[in-house]
Amino acid sequence: MASSMSNLLAIDFKRTEPLSMTKSLSDYISTSYAEHPDIYQDDFRVLDELRADIVNLEPHLNALNRLLKYHAQLVFISSKFPIDTGVEFSWALVNSTDKKMYSFRNMYYERACICFNIGAMYSQLGNNENRSTVEGLKRACSYFQNSAGTFQHLRDTIIPELRIAPTVDISTASLTVYIQLMLAQAQECFWQKGALDQIKDGLIAKLAAKVADYYTAANEGATHSSVSSLFTTPWTSQMQAKAFHFNAVSQYRKSCECISQNKYGEEIARLQIAERLVSSGLDLQRNLRETVVSDLRSLQSAIHRNLSRAEKDNDIIYLEPIPAETALASIGRVDMSKATIIPEISNPVPLMNEHNILLGVPLFSRLVPFAVHQAASVYTERKERLVKEDIGGKFDELTGIFYSQMQALNLPGALQALEQPIGLPPSLLSHIDEIHAEGGTRTLNEMVQTVRTLSHQNAAILDEIFGALQQEADEDEAMRRKFQGRWNRPTSASLTVNLVEQGKRYRDTLETAKKSDQIVRNKMEALMTTWGRSLELLGSGRVEVERAVPNTINAPGSSDPEIVYDLKMLLEEADQMIKARRIKLDEVKRIADEDDIGPSLVAITNKLTANSSAVKIEPAHFEAHFQEQLKKYDGYKALVKEETAAQEDLLMAIQEINKAFVASRKSSPVVHQREKALQNLEAAYQKYKAILLNLKEGMQFHRDFEKILVRLRDNCRDYLLAREMEAKDYLSEVTAGISSINLNRSQPQSPVHGSPYDVASAPPQSYDFQPGSGKWSPSLGVHFGGQAPTLPPEVTQGQIGSFSHNSATFSPYEDAPVGPPSQPQPNFAQHLRQQFQQKQPSSFQGTSSPQQRQQQQQQQQQQAPPSYQSLPGNNNAPTPGVWDPSKGLFFGGKPKN
Numbered sequence: 001m002a003s004s005m006s007n008l009l010a011i012d013f014k015r016t017e018p019l020s021m022t023k024s025l026s027d028y029i030s031t032s033y034a035e036h037p038d039i040y041q042d043d044f045r046v047l048d049e050l051r052a053d054i055v056n057l058e059p060h061l062n063a064l065n066r067l068l069k070y071h072a073q074l075v076f077i078s079s080k081f082p083i084d085t086g087v088e089f090s091w092a093l094v095n096s097t098d099k100k101m102y103s104f105r106n107m108y109y110e111r112a113c114i115c116f117n118i119g120a121m122y123s124q125l126g127n128n129e130n131r132s133t134v135e136g137l138k139r140a141c142s143y144f145q146n147s148a149g150t151f152q153h154l155r156d157t158i159i160p161e162l163r164i165a166p167t168v169d170i171s172t173a174s175l176t177v178y179i180q181l182m183l184a185q186a187q188e189c190f191w192q193k194g195a196l197d198q199i200k201d202g203l204i205a206k207l208a209a210k211v212a213d214y215y216t217a218a219n220e221g222a223t224h225s226s227v228s229s230l231f232t233t234p235w236t237s238q239m240q241a242k243a244f245h246f247n248a249v250s251q252y253r254k255s256c257e258c259i260s261q262n263k264y265g266e267e268i269a270r271l272q273i274a275e276r277l278v279s280s281g282l283d284l285q286r287n288l289r290e291t292v293v294s295d296l297r298s299l300q301s302a303i304h305r306n307l308s309r310a311e312k313d314n315d316i317i318y319l320e321p322i323p324a325e326t327a328l329a330s331i332g333r334v335d336m337s338k339a340t341i342i343p344e345i346s347n348p349v350p351l352m353n354e355h356n357i358l359l360g361v362p363l364f365s366r367l368v369p370f371a372v373h374q375a376a377s378v379y380t381e382r383k384e385r386l387v388k389e390d391i392g393g394k395f396d397e398l399t400g401i402f403y404s405q406m407q408a409l410n411l412p413g414a415l416q417a418l419e420q421p422i423g424l425p426p427s428l429l430s431h432i433d434e435i436h437a438e439g440g441t442r443t444l445n446e447m448v449q450t451v452r453t454l455s456h457q458n459a460a461i462l463d464e465i466f467g468a469l470q471q472e473a474d475e476d477e478a479m480r481r482k483f484q485g486r487w488n489r490p491t492s493a494s495l496t497v498n499l500v501e502q503g504k505r506y507r508d509t510l511e512t513a514k515k516s517d518q519i520v521r522n523k524m525e526a527l528m529t530t531w532g533r534s535l536e537l538l539g540s541g542r543v544e545v546e547r548a549v550p551n552t553i554n555a556p557g558s559s560d561p562e563i564v565y566d567l568k569m570l571l572e573e574a575d576q577m578i579k580a581r582r583i584k585l586d587e588v589k590r591i592a593d594e595d596d597i598g599p600s601l602v603a604i605t606n607k608l609t610a611n612s613s614a615v616k617i618e619p620a621h622f623e624a625h626f627q628e629q630l631k632k633y634d635g636y637k638a639l640v641k642e643e644t645a646a647q648e649d650l651l652m653a654i655q656e657i658n659k660a661f662v663a664s665r666k667s668s669p670v671v672h673q674r675e676k677a678l679q680n681l682e683a684a685y686q687k688y689k690a691i692l693l694n695l696k697e698g699m700q701f702h703r704d705f706e707k708i709l710v711r712l713r714d715n716c717r718d719y720l721l722a723r724e725m726e727a728k729d730y731l732s733e734v735t736a737g738i739s740s741i742n743l744n745r746s747q748p749q750s751p752v753h754g755s756p757y758d759v760a761s762a763p764p765q766s767y768d769f770q771p772g773s774g775k776w777s778p779s780l781g782v783h784f785g786g787q788a789p790t791l792p793p794e795v796t797q798g799q800i801g802s803f804s805h806n807s808a809t810f811s812p813y814e815d816a817p818v819g820p821p822s823q824p825q826p827n828f829a830q831h832l833r834q835q836f837q838q839k840q841p842s843s844f845q846g847t848s849s850p851q852q853r854q855q856q857q858q859q860q861q862q863q864a865p866p867s868y869q870s871l872p873g874n875n876n877a878p879t880p881g882v883w884d885p886s887k888g889l890f891f892g893g894k895p896k897n
Helices: 021-033 037-052 061-075 109-130 135-163 172-196 202-220 233-260 266-282 290-318 369-410 413-419 426-438 440-484 497-541 542-548 561-592 598-608 619-664 669-739 826-839 852-862
Strands: 089-091 102-104 801-807 808-810
Touching: 021 037, 037 061, 061 598, 089 109, 102 669, 109 135, 109 172, 109 413, 135 172, 172 202, 202 233, 233 266, 233 290, 266 290, 369 561, 369 598, 369 619, 369 669, 413 561, 426 440, 426 497, 426 542, 426 669, 440 497, 440 669, 497 542, 497 669, 561 619, 598 619
Parallel strands: none
Antiparallel strands: 089 102, 801 808
């Protein structure tokens, strides 16, 4: 992606395919929010347009703004929709040459890929800047730091929420490489600025050493087997060469400082180290860009000239011993670069409004946030369980007890047989019509089979899930045994903890449901054994039932009319109690249906997120509100207790009057047969309704549960697909590594710190000298008349004093001579950082037209970055009238050429 003239690296964009989210989001709104999706047509259209705008990207601020706007909308709508809405996002691996796409139904995957492209965009913008100017250098540095911050945000914030194994290019390991690389290039910009400003050699050495550290970390990460397939040989070679380069620069600058401190032996030792390091960098030149090779050669020339001069001077004049490499003091580090992230990425939602030209207003703002939707679902589940179990269930239990007692007393059959000796009671006629219309026992048997089938299907889905996960784990373990230490990707067990635990919970739920299904089947068998003939008769229609029930029109039988009346009144009272109970149950169900907790949850959410939209809303935030809202059902729970007491009193009264009724009546076998027939038909109907309700609940449960299992299966399939693709990449990497296992890759070495990276090559400068000391300094040369050259006004003795950086105060020039105490010592490193912070590029301000931008890029590409020799102090041409130490001392005659 970088220009061939650039000596830095830029990260390519991830490729994607066009898609529309309208249908999937529309369907989700229809099914989950009970809202008509047509009211969001404009939101759908804008979202699809934003998505289309990021498919084809170019390194330009306008393209960056498009990415930022779409990313902000993704952050916002993630609060409105779940992670999986059915939209399948497809992205290719960065730097991939094939057309293979990695697709997941995961909105966080889309957000992660967009965030990656934002980081890549910053890297390309920084690489395209003209770093031969101060302003261009500042902008490039800012872009590289923003790139590092974006990749860091992706690694630390987005990837942990992904819920799937990330593709290799957005894995933690690869993102860490990109972060270190961008920090290295930002630090290199700070070093270059320091060199242009001709700051002290000791500080430049420390800046360079830190550049080397970053390149070291980037190269070590890029060559790790888990991500090495992403990084080509030219990339790893450049990072390695840069490490050698800046380690050499650090030693070179430190050697320049040694001259001012009269440490001539140490000067030679450090120049020798620098010469060896730069030679190691040039060993990689076959895979390096010409600009990088040119930088190394320029540095090599400067080192060679200084080393030749220093060795000659020491052999003739100073005669100082050259210390061993291990005896040299380590070079300190000054870290100026920092991973920075703009709020438009880290927390964009508070910035989204009609006045923000970049981000605009949030889409789907009227839609209830998904966290609120989840909380509302939790409340609805509790509410429905309360209504069904604590109120409706108790009412049904009371009614069942009443009918069971009536069956034992042979009521109301005995009373109906006495009052209506021929024909069928009206209540029984309605029961007959109802069962006949519903299909009777045939429908019950079909429903039993349907429940069994649905249960088996759900069990099969779970078996498929666990089987697939186990198969993948076995295959991974087999590869781990085959390749031993080389197959070092994360184990399957570590990645599937949540999936397996969720599957186990679902399996426990299914086992509980199976036990409930078996109980219902047992009830069904008992029903058919005891009441099967009665149910068949009820399902045959009125004519058949009336023909089967004996009439007692001519049978003798009488009873005390007053007792009959009292018993009839008590039974009617019981019937009214049960009807009132049903009315109350319908009433509480209606209240529950109208109990919309959504608005109050939204208000609570707004209060929780008033200060920061980054607050993660969980159902637990609403627990106290749930308890308060459920109090509206306390009156109905109290009614259950009242009904229980009233029914107990009524049953006792019925039992007493029934004893008198039985004792007073005269009966015959025919009357008894009619009583028994009517009572059996009534009991069969009640049993039928109970079983029918149980079967309906079972069918509904298994159908709802199937949807949950299918979602889990889809998540597992996404995971398995990602692991399969990752395994193929690993296999290619491992098998390729076996063929070249005996090849040793040369690593940059730091003789001082053991770190192979320390990059920078800044120009040496004039050295500190106190006039009037009476002591000759080689830095002044030999003058026969005239005045000695003066130091640049911006570089004076004591200019670099102690300064604070990263909360630690230290002196970058601990071993350098300090100036007079009265001289001020400004915080130069802080001054350097402030210079870089001035006029930093803003990604969301006005931009030039594409034509102007293209012209600027063409001009920048024609301007190569400054070479090492072009930097101040690196031109070692002799000054007229000044003694050149490399020529030695001569007393008479002409110096040798």
